[in-house]
Amino acid sequence: MTKIWSLVSCHILIIFLNTSASSASVDYSSDPYVQLFQQYLRINTTTTISDLTPAVQFWQELASSQDLELQKHEYVPGYPVLVIKWPGVDPSLPSIVLNSHMDVVPVNEAEWKYPPFAATLDSDGVIWGRGTQDMKSVSIQYFLAMKELKQNNVTLLRDVYMTLMPDEEVGSVSGLRLFKESPEFTALNVGCVMDEGAAAPLPVYGMFYQDKAIWQIEVTCYGEAGHSATFPASNTTATGKCRYVIDKFLNYRDQQHAISETATLLKSGLFTAINLNKIRAGTANNVVPQSVSLVFDIRLATELNTTAFELQMNSWLAEAGSGINMTFLQKNKQSARTVVSKKNPYYVAIQSAASNLGITIVPIVSPGSTDARHLRLQDVPAFGFSPLANTPTLLHTDNERLNVTTFLNGIEIYKEIITSLANIPASKTNKLDVQSLVVQSEFN
Template sequence: MSSTNCKRFLVAKCVVLIKHRYIICQSNKVNKMKYHIGVCMFLAALHATSAVDYSTYPEVTRFREYVQINTTTGGDLEPAVIFWKKLAAAQNVSISVVELVEGCPIVILSWPGNDPTLSSVMLNSHMDVVPAVESDGWTYPPFSGQITSDGNIWGRGTQDMKSVAIQYYEAMSRLKAKGVTLERNVYMTLMPDEEVGAECGMIPFLQSKEFASLNVGVEFDEGTPYPVPFIPLFYQDKVVWQIQVDCYGVAAHGSTFPPTNATATGKCQNVINTLLKFRDEQYEIYTTAPETDAGVYTSINLNKINAGTANNVIPSHMSAVFDIRLGTKVNETSFAKQLSDWIETSDGNVTITYLLKNQQSPATLIGDSNPYWVAIAQAAQDLGITVVPLVPPGSTDARFVRLARIPAFGFSPMPMTELLLHAVNEHLSLETFLNGIDIYEGIIPAVANLSLSDVGAEPSVYVYDTNSS
């Protein structure tokens, strides 16, 4: 037995044991934590046995080249656009670049199907990545695409989400090479600014004539890795609200002693205490929430505080920025009023500014009445993988697609993988990466070959609202 086949055999045996252990560990969060630690130890030991020279794989070479392009949000994306033009030319597929906002290119690769009258399949990813600096503690430079002897590739974007973009491309290239017939057009779209809110990418794109011309019936977007023996499938996202609270009070010499509630810091303390009390209440809900539904609680974090100009001056102004991820059943109007009421009870001269206020995102229907879900579930069964519908704690560009009343699924095939999105030392097993190509090669045709009688012409019937706003 070859080393690769031996490793696959061991993986199969271990996954059976881990699945059994996962079921047992659902009783409480302590057990779940022990389970996740055990899985991570298993992964570390497993990858240490790798003896495969992945650097010789052309799919890996393309993935590595993409990781090596620094696409930090706000930077120059032209090298990434050139990269995708090269890949499109290699497969002789058309590519277009739409720039609805200056400096924000949106790339579209078109893979034609047999029947252009059918609604299309959109495979979406984003080119931009969050900042990464080697001095933060990276073992290897974050844009090196370093391949290590344990079979991992290191770099910013290896999990979020350059791997998925290359998996789309490789799966479509294989299908084309094998002469597999697809009835529906398939479009790969690459967005410029998902990491900072999609203001110049997905949001204006959905309103554009270029998007309308694609006639999208279903969208695939990013999911996330999990150290569990299944692949999460996101069918709804929690939306983001970010607020800045500004508090104003007396300014005086540091030796004076005004009442606490007369100072900017005292007023902000009242607001902070109120919001953190709400946070504690939501945290209690979180501790008992099912791992498959982060939508049952609203998370809130105090992420920035700013005040003062000198060490001996009582500041006249203090600001605090909170990041809030709304529960999926939260009424937006009611929650906004609640925030205003909390501000009004903080002894006056306090304002609230919305830095970001996303509209609640609908959910994609999961069940036998959604043929897209049925096709994915059947393909997963054929592939021998487990796909679990899930509401994540965060959000992706898919939330805007669902707002356009188009069903969307977040899906990153990275089971048994430590979650390192946005983390120092982000990396991914190349075996997991290559397996993901196989998975998309099975799922894409299952969805793209649904007939008009299977799906119908109106995608909005597969999207529904979960809140009462």
């Protein structure tokens, strides 16, 4: 994510430096909203190694506190999908879904200044902990925004659902991917989904409307092996063939990198990012290896013709010689995009809320991928948004943390966005053609 934000011009960064919020002078330790956030952070929900039962109990208690129904669906044992319903005035209208995930990525505890599951609030008003940015803050902000709207008797026309997923960080195979195919999901009659975005050290808020699809490939080159005293021609060895393959991929990478250097914040979908992340070869220092394997991670440009690109990769391998295999470790479909124009009433509602709040929300392509991509492929309009402006991008890093004022401010932002979305008049969505909300890639 960092790269994307660094593409924005310097004057915006200067504004950020001048407007950076400070919460050092106020003691937030007894603030009930901060305490609730800390309570959730202290539940260790590390993906796949944690029992999510305490997190489910946490949400069950919060739902009961508001007299709300919480449904738990378990498509795979141990991977609960939670749905909390906040009824609107007209349940026949398409609903608004506030999606988040309960799980967090693992920690390297030795590198943390404070224990990662202690939710320490320091004297500068910063809460430290795994999930502060990705994305327990957002789940709590959704809840507190809805709670306040209810307390203030704000009328919402449409039903609003909070959905909480168990395994986003490992590909959602037991959570959202099964949930979105289920009758329970159909029953939500979803109009629009809000999902996670990312923190950024900028005064503007990025909102994802499309992801870059991921391909991961393993290329294995086989060649003449033997004693290192032998001296076969390079193009007959595994390493010689592999050198050719690496050159082709990295030359292409350089071309794409040059595009990335000139791309603006809005254009991160223009380039294909390739990284060579694993090289495996060799059994002994004096043995010419029989095989070399390479793993490339590729994030596709949104307009990349995938058929042509796959043919291109195959032709590079053919040029490198015989005895070369390519297997796909991951091959995702090209991303669909949620329409970000006045044709989409949900987008219009979000921008209207931004205008009321006096903030700038910029639609961008996510350099990574989130649960929202699965929904868009199913023609469900989804946006990725986390109200974390003026915040260093620390998702998945050691010492993940969040300023309390940013956390509290996000509740106000969601109150406005949710009110705007849930009160879109029926006339605006009654005769909507799905094609006007989500556009599938022509390359799938």
